[in-house]
Amino acid sequence: MKNLVFLFIVFLMNMNCNDPKNKTTDKTGEEMIQQTAKEKQITYTINANATIPVAIYFNDIKISEENTPLNSSVDVNGYALKNGKYKIKIQIFPVFRRGDTTVSPEDIKSCQFTFGSYVRNRETGDILDPKTYTQLSLRAPDAPVPYFEQEWEVEIKDLPYDLEGWSKGQDLSKMDKKELEKKVVSFHEKVREILNQGSGNKWADLTKKRAAETAVFYYSNPEQQSTSVSENKTNVEKYCTNMMIPLEDYELKLYAGGKLATLERKNHTMEFNHKSPLDIKGWGALIRKGQKSGAADYRILLYLPEGSNEFVIIRK
Known part of the structure; x- marks a missing residue:
């Protein structure tokens, strides 16, 4: 009888160990991707329409080239390690090839930026479910300036992953x-x-x-x-x-x-x-x-x- 009780306890322990709810091991990237439904594969992005040179920073990291106009979207998933609040900074520069030394208020006002998200169909490349969360409105100065800079805070809520990245890096x-x-x-x-x-x-x-x-x-x-x-x-x-x-x-x-x-x-x-x-x-x-x-x-x-x-x- 004691042997039967012992075997039953071992059985229960094994069942408990095999229960996924009790596992605390980290998921691999492959497992994470396979477990993320397509509609949840969200990419956050900054949409830019600027005919003069701009640089975009996200999470205190430059994510676009300097000194070039930008008429496209810049994805930020690679620089947001997890859900939370982040800073966007945009700089606008004079047109170097024209010999400009300042940026006019009119040039600044002509630039448009938004923060949003989309889902990409990886098989076809189609963009699905595009959303705009924030219009990154610019507060242009009254007079020309050597360069222009403005910051916003945005929140990311729906990333299905949590990356280590550089979070444990030395200062x-x-x-x-x-x-x-x-x-x-x-x-x-x-x-x-x-x-x-x-x-x-x-x-x-x-x-x-x-x-x-x-x-x-x-x-x-x-x-x-x-x-x-x-x-x-x-x-x-x-x-x-x-x-x-x-x-x-x-x-x-x-x-x-x-x-x-x-x-x-x-x-x-x-x-x-x-x-x-x-x-x-x-x-x-x-x-x-x-x-x-x-x-x-x-x-x-x-x-x-x-x-x-x-x-x-x-x-x-």
């Missing part, structure tokens, strides 16, 4: 600036060499943390994620080999309250690699020339995990 703003810059430059030099050698496998290894989180906030299934990683490797091998320019004319930038670091081009250009106009100020410092003209940058946002001395690429 780089507390480090000695010269030592930090030396370390960030050294990492960029290493990545530049990998890209210039066309080493797609090494690039994929360096960006595996970024790729894993991108698959989650982009709602990629395993096949789509695998295809994306493969395409990125192929592009490095095909386009970057012996095409990366020297690391030069850069400045250190810190984002996300000091938890992210990168290098960006410091000065304006009127043309670059036989393309005019092309202003690469504010681009990531890792730049490859186009085969005929123009260029593309491989921007990397770096963080230092707690207890580590090695940078990790977490976003772009």
Whole structure:
């Protein structure tokens, strides 16, 4: 009888352990995607319509290129690690190629921005259920200004995931600036060499943390994620080999309250690699020339995990 009681207790314990409600293990990105219904795969976005140069910041991270007009939407899922309140900052600049040194009130008033969301059908690419939550109205000054800046607070409520990202990163703003810059430059030099050698496998290894989180906030299934990683490797091998320019004319930038670091081009250009106009100020410092003209940058946002001395690429 005692044996029967003992076996019954063991059975109950096993049943309890196998109950999903009692499991506290973290879900993988793949599991999270599979458990998120399509209608819940929400992407938050900032819609912009500006005929003069603008830069958009979200969660204290620059998410658009500087010094270029913007007539599109900029998705923010990659920079919102979880639901909560966030700051949007928009800067508007003079038109460098015209020789402007100020922004007029009329130019500022002509810019339009909204904060909203949508759901994308990953099979067809169609945009479903577009919503606008906030009109980011601009308070233009009465006279021309060297540049214009305004902030708003928005709330994100319906993300079906919670990412670690750089949340456990060290505060780089507390480090000695010269030592930090030396370390960030050294990492960029290493990545530049990998890209210039066309080493797609090494690039994929360096960006595996970024790729894993991108698959989650982009709602990629395993096949789509695998295809994306493969395409990125192929592009490095095909386009970057012996095409990366020297690391030069850069400045250190810190984002996300000091938890992210990168290098960006410091000065304006009127043309670059036989393309005019092309202003690469504010681009990531890792730049490859186009085969005929123009260029593309491989921007990397770096963080230092707690207890580590090695940078990790977490976003772009």
